[in-house]
Amino acid sequence: MIPLASPSSDKVFLARQPIVDQHQDIIGYELLFRRDAAAESAGITDAMRADVNILENTLTNMGTAWLLGSKLAFINISLHLLKSDLIDLLPARQFVLELPENFPLRQETLELCRKLRDKGFRFALGHSLLTEEYRPLLNIAEYVKLEASQLAPSLLEGFAALPSPPRVIATKVESRADFSHCKGLGISLFQGYYFAKPENLSARTLNPALMHVLDLLNKVRMNAEVKDIEQIFKLDVALSYRLLRYINSAAMHRRTEIPSIRSAITLLGYQQLYRWLTLLLVTSGDESAPALVKTAVTRGRLTELLGQQRLNGYESDNLFIVGVFSLLDTLLDMPMDKVLEQVSLPEPICDAMLGRDGLYTPYLSLSKACEAGETWQIARLAEKLALEPEQVNAMHLDALSWTENMGL
Numbered sequence: 001m002i003p004l005a006s007p008s009s010d011k012v013f014l015a016r017q018p019i020v021d022q023h024q025d026i027i028g029y030e031l032l033f034r035r036d037a038a039a040e041s042a043g044i045t046d047a048m049r050a051d052v053n054i055l056e057n058t059l060t061n062m063g064t065a066w067l068l069g070s071k072l073a074f075i076n077i078s079l080h081l082l083k084s085d086l087i088d089l090l091p092a093r094q095f096v097l098e099l100p101e102n103f104p105l106r107q108e109t110l111e112l113c114r115k116l117r118d119k120g121f122r123f124a125l126g127h128s129l130l131t132e133e134y135r136p137l138l139n140i141a142e143y144v145k146l147e148a149s150q151l152a153p154s155l156l157e158g159f160a161a162l163p164s165p166p167r168v169i170a171t172k173v174e175s176r177a178d179f180s181h182c183k184g185l186g187i188s189l190f191q192g193y194y195f196a197k198p199e200n201l202s203a204r205t206l207n208p209a210l211m212h213v214l215d216l217l218n219k220v221r222m223n224a225e226v227k228d229i230e231q232i233f234k235l236d237v238a239l240s241y242r243l244l245r246y247i248n249s250a251a252m253h254r255r256t257e258i259p260s261i262r263s264a265i266t267l268l269g270y271q272q273l274y275r276w277l278t279l280l281l282v283t284s285g286d287e288s289a290p291a292l293v294k295t296a297v298t299r300g301r302l303t304e305l306l307g308q309q310r311l312n313g314y315e316s317d318n319l320f321i322v323g324v325f326s327l328l329d330t331l332l333d334m335p336m337d338k339v340l341e342q343v344s345l346p347e348p349i350c351d352a353m354l355g356r357d358g359l360y361t362p363y364l365s366l367s368k369a370c371e372a373g374e375t376w377q378i379a380r381l382a383e384k385l386a387l388e389p390e391q392v393n394a395m396h397l398d399a400l401s402w403t404e405n406m407g408l
Contacts, residue, residue: 019074019169019191022183028072028096030191072096074124074143079103080404083112085275092120096143101128105137113140124169130155138162145169148178148192151185210331212236213280218321220274226265229273233261239280243268246276292331294403295371300324302399303367306385306392307360315359322352322360323367370396 016029074096081087082097097116103109113123117140124143125134127150138144144159144166151170159165170182173192182190216232216239233240240261247264265273300323307319329336340350351358362384369377370392382392 017191018196019189020195022188026071028074030074074098086279089275089279096122096124098124101126105134110136141166143167143169145171147172148182151182156185209236212239213277214324217277220270226262229265230262292327296324296327298399298403299367301402302370302396303363305395305399306363306366318349319360319363322349322364326353326364
């Protein structure tokens with residue numbers, strides 16, 4: 001059994017490897033995801049989940065002040081995270097975004113990089129992105145990372161000829177000979193085992209109750225009163241701790257410490273608070289949680305859309321909770337009736353979650369049919385709600401797009 005309202009304590013892990021100048025002074029760190037204290041590699045296949053864990057550990061669990069100080073942070077970033085609102089949680093001028101090897105160079109992705117650069121983010125490219133096809137990125141990138149063994153005068157001359165040449169970081173510098181060779185070529189930034197192996201770091205963290213995170217997401221989305229949002233934070237020590245740590249971190253550039261939950265909510269604003277809560281939602285639970293959370297949030301959005309034409313604002317808002325909460329039994333590995341014993345919800349919501357007839361049940365049933373791709377069921381249930389299958393399909397696509405735009 002997993003209690004809904006009791007935070008748990010756990011450890012989080014991150015590795016950092018210094019990037020140094022020719023005097024071996026540290027100018028930044030590459031941050032790397034780690035599963036445990038002894039790991040020497042990420043051991044994870046989901047790039048988006050690794051990225052989000054780095055964000056969560058950097059911003060909240062460890063804090064930029066302790067982890068980075070005034071140094072730069074280099075992070076490998078997936079396209080999904082690059083396109084999501086979560087990227088705006090980062091202090092732009094302190095972060096260098098390393099684009100993935102398979103980065104799709106299209107007009108929209110190029111324009112996205114330009115917009116992020118205008119916000120203050122910097123970009124780093126690896127060797128695989130140095131072909132003629134990716135030349136437009138070289139005019140955006142501030143850094144190029146190349147293995148020491150790949151460096152050659154002709155390659156460096158090509159960079160020097162660019163209008164705004166990127167700075168070269170020599171990687172895999174593993175000996176004094178490598179260091180001397182790179183310096184002889186005019187390289188001024190270095191990374192490798194000669195200076196330091198990735199240092200595994202850990203911090204103990206409190207995990208907030210998933211129920212409280214979901215409740216807050218819904219209240220923020222409905223522009224609830226600050227006092228109502230504050231009350232939920234007060235019920236969960238882990239949430240309160242993480243919020244105050246985040247807003248008082250170097251990422252927020254505050255001159256004075258923010259001591260209260262209400263002040264933190266007001267200063268952060270609802271849009272930024274929603275993004276931060278989404279980050280908590282994505283990183284909660286075990287390895288299977290991100291996929292389940294994505295399904296739950298998509299189901300919530302679709303259920304809400306299905307009822308917007310027939311139900312009033314309050315009842316339509318409840319449909320989002322119905323959809324999201326209908327997967328709580330799976331997320332928490334608890335029977336649904338036990339979940340409902342620990343949270344107070346209106347009877348129509350409980351009816352839908354328990355599969356009983358009620359006001360919201362038909363909308364939830366139609367959402368589940370859409371997920372399963374049950375064409376006959378979709379047509380039958382849509383007719384009961386005076387909806388055409390084409391309308392339902394459009395709403396389903398809208399819900400999927402909405403969830404993707406949230407970065408889930």
